[in-house]
Amino acid sequence: MRKPFTHDQTAPSKTEEYRKLYWKGYRFLNRERRLRYGRWYRSRPEYREYIRKYNAIHRDKIYERKNALRRMHAKRLKEEVFRHYSPSLICQNCGFADLRALSIDHVSGGGGSHRRAIGRERGGTLFYEWLKHNGYPIGYQVLCMNCQFIKRIESKEFSWCPRRSAEVLA
Numbered sequence: 437m438r439k440p441f442t443h444d445q446t447a448p449s450k451t452e453e454y455r456k457l458y459w460k461g462y463r464f465l466n467r468e469r470r471l472r473y474g475r476w477y478r479s480r481p482e483y484r485e486y487i488r489k490y491n492a493i494h495r496d497k498i499y500e501r502k503n504a505l506r507r508m509h510a511k512r513l514k515e516e517v518f519r520h521y522s523p524s525l526i527c528q529n530c531g532f533a534d535l536r537a538l539s540i541d542h543v544s545g546g547g548g549s550h551r552r553a554i555g556r557e558r559g560g561t562l563f564y565e566w567l568k569h570n571g572y573p574i575g576y577q578v579l580c581m582n583c584q585f586i587k588r589i590e591s592k593e594f595s596w597c598p599r600r601s602a603e604v605l606a
């Protein structure tokens with residue numbers, strides 16, 4: 437059988453294409469080994485020291501980059517989750533279409549206590565993550581902030597607050 441590859445890259449049969457394909461195969465077949473090597477490489481004291489210095493010097497840049505990634509992730513996640521409940525990204529009550537002022541509404545109310553129950557009291561991204569990881573449970577809809585607020589008042593969701601509920605009942 438012919439030798440599949442030699443490091444003699446000057447040989448006429450070893451075209452660029454061939455070499456690319458060969459290394460692609462090599463990377464695929466030796467995935468574990470490469471990961472192991474990477475872990476070892478990064479665990480060396482000199483590399484850790486280098487990284488420590490790099491992080492100290494470029495702290496702002498790294499911080500910025502992480503934040504940008506986080507914002508991008510949050511934006512994508514929001515759109516994905518909202519698209520599930522409202523494919524054309526509009527308020528399902530009035531048709532308002534600016535994603536920035538749309539929110540997920542718990543159809544039967546009690547969204548706040550539910551979010552607290554699942555440990556996502558901050559809402560937003562964490563709550564969207566929960567929805568996604570739970571296979572988009574039914575009982576939620578997309579409403580704009582106006583409709584959300586009007587619904588809250590009409591359904592007296594503020595009944596826990598004596599002042600607010602007095603206002604609503606008045």
Ligand SMILES: [Zn+2]
Pocket residue numbers: 527528529530531532579580581582583584
């Ligand atoms: Zn609306």
